Amino acid sequence: MNFIIKSNFITSESKNSLKTYENHYLVCENGVISGVFRALPEQYKNLDIIDYKDKIIISGMTDLHIHAPQYAFRGLGMDLELIDWLNTYTFPEESKYNDLEYAEKAYNSFVKALKNSSSTRACIFATVHNDATAMLMDMLDKSGLITLVGKVNMNRNCPESLCEKDTYIDNTKSWLESVSGLKNCKPILTPRFTPSCTDYLMQILGEIRNNLPVQTHLSENLSEIEWVKSLCPEAENYADTYYRANLMGNNSIFAHCVYCTPKEIELLKQTKSYIAHCPQSNMNLASGIAPVRYYLDNDLNIGLGTDIAGGANISMFRAITDAIGMSKLYMRLIDESAKPLSFAEGFYLATVGSGSFFGKVGKLEKGYAFDALVLDDSELDNINKLKLTDRLERISYYLEDRAIYAKYVNGIKI
């Protein structure tokens, strides 16, 4: 369980700076980092050393927002905006997960992909189906990845096959019970989003919450926002539909937050809620561009999500470069004063920004969980000698997950 890794390390140091350790020793004890050292301290001399030589080791990344059942149609049906996209592609696909045979095939494929991806942790939407969700959680638990999975709740504005009507309380309770024995995969309450959840459903979830984490969507698309206004005329704003049900807080994730008003942003900040920024999805579904510079500079909790299948790619490297690219268009087209994200900031969002939802996760630093990716960029015939951070930037833009040579979660190689 305790070991030493020798190699090159890159970690987020602060929100906008990277720290590199060339040819150093990282000591891992019981899944936690004891330190990164230039010369190995005497006390560790007896531990085994794994030498990854000229590879690069970075912290594992956390995908704050991904839909497992949508993996089966990733990269398809990119021609609609959110609400039509949900009705045309998403809901019919999610309905299939009532069939456990289908669910097994599809979830196997998803879990394999996630295991091979740059994510070491993830917050995952399943479907409304208890059995398929429990099956997914079982698979994920065995994968070694650390995950939070939500059986989705929805009881309005959705097809019959996905509508929980009066069953959502019992369903949710029995699902929570059925998955209570897992180690790496834990439940997260998942009201899909206000348009498909009645006030009463949300209120009940808030009541049975008992400190369970929560994930949902907020302010992704203009028609969605208008719809919420008409569905909940008495709510102060979209965020308030969650807040008044006791669903905000520092263990709640709100995906997107593209058009949040100043009041909603204040609510997110006050409650220390997490924002899952999903740049590729926001482009693919023509949602818009979230004000990430503002969120970052004003110390809101924010990380990145791939949002499969709104996003077509499962790679968190791609999420980083998409976030940077979108922030440039935000500056050019929306607010010239909003400085684009630097590479260090994009990397921060994917590692510490997202990872902190799970505690001390996302840095290669004493006391942090040893979640790591060992990256091999030898297939790039780099003509010029590159700094470690340049090699990482090039991997992020060019090789993405193909650079992954090995992966550790909580100190265990998976």
Add this chain to the structure above:
Amino acid sequence: MNFIIKSNFITSESKNSLKTYENHYLVCENGVISGVFRALPEQYKNLDIIDYKDKIIISGMTDLHIHAPQYAFRGLGMDLELIDWLNTYTFPEESKYNDLEYAEKAYNSFVKALKNSSSTRACIFATVHNDATAMLMDMLDKSGLITLVGKVNMNRNCPESLCEKDTYIDNTKSWLESVSGLKNCKPILTPRFTPSCTDYLMQILGEIRNNLPVQTHLSENLSEIEWVKSLCPEAENYADTYYRANLMGNNSIFAHCVYCTPKEIELLKQTKSYIAHCPQSNMNLASGIAPVRYYLDNDLNIGLGTDIAGGANISMFRAITDAIGMSKLYMRLIDESAKPLSFAEGFYLATVGSGSFFGKVGKLEKGYAFDALVLDDSELDNINKLKLTDRLERISYYLEDRAIYAKYVNGIKI
């Protein structure tokens, strides 16, 4: 030289529709397609059949805008806008191509990458250096790809090491002479862009042009456009700085065209000049978003470019999905009436749109050059049975160039 390929074929049928041929026969004679048939006509019964079974064959794609010497720093230095980016990263790198040993190493790497990419044809910027450019052209000629390569001209606002001063006429003539014997790789006149080319330089190029193709940049970035105004106060607009030197026409390519005025658009259309739309570069350098929907609907000649290293990726599949994504943000953020590109339209741009610059190139149809990519998507465990066009869309978003199994140019497997 004459053969038959049996497989599934997808081709652009019109600007906004794809045509599929399931399990058909494509006959290639002397590099040109004789037809695609459900049942093989009697007259071809003696030709060899290559059976690619359940793979997918599409037309090869043409990269209308790429900088060979910038491949060595792709995916790096993504933190600046155009002019600062040129001065900080690009010009110092391009200066190295005075050293033939460096050029050989770097261009070898580039040619290998291009050969393995989804491009079967490309229009390429080299540097100002005659010898290195001739070397690059020699390598490309041997690669089997069909390419146009430009020795760059620049004589102002650039570092000493890249500035041609009074030598550009002789340099250009002797370069043209030195590369006249090549078969697959031909020269294209390449004044870098107005800021680095005096009126007189452009005028001379126009005079020695003699129907040679031309490539340059137009209206990429706001500061660049302002700069051109101050450099050429007597020009009607940026496009006019090329037009009045006789550098526009249906064998001229103008990269970017992000902010063209109605008058410039009219000039592009009238002269049948080509626009190379480079979506990823326009994002990475925070340039903006080109009005592709307008260009396409108004029948301007337009294709796609990767613009390495403004773009970090050499894949034309990525250029397609980036173009689609950017068109969605254009609709959302700039002009709500501009319908986003469909997948068929993105595919059209990369195949027929770009390819037509080379003649009958970009379709799998009788009389077209047989440029093709054989795509293998078997690594995708597609849970649901997919239509051929869905498989192609998923390859474009997910596998990109990794799906390439074989590549044909002018009927020759390379």
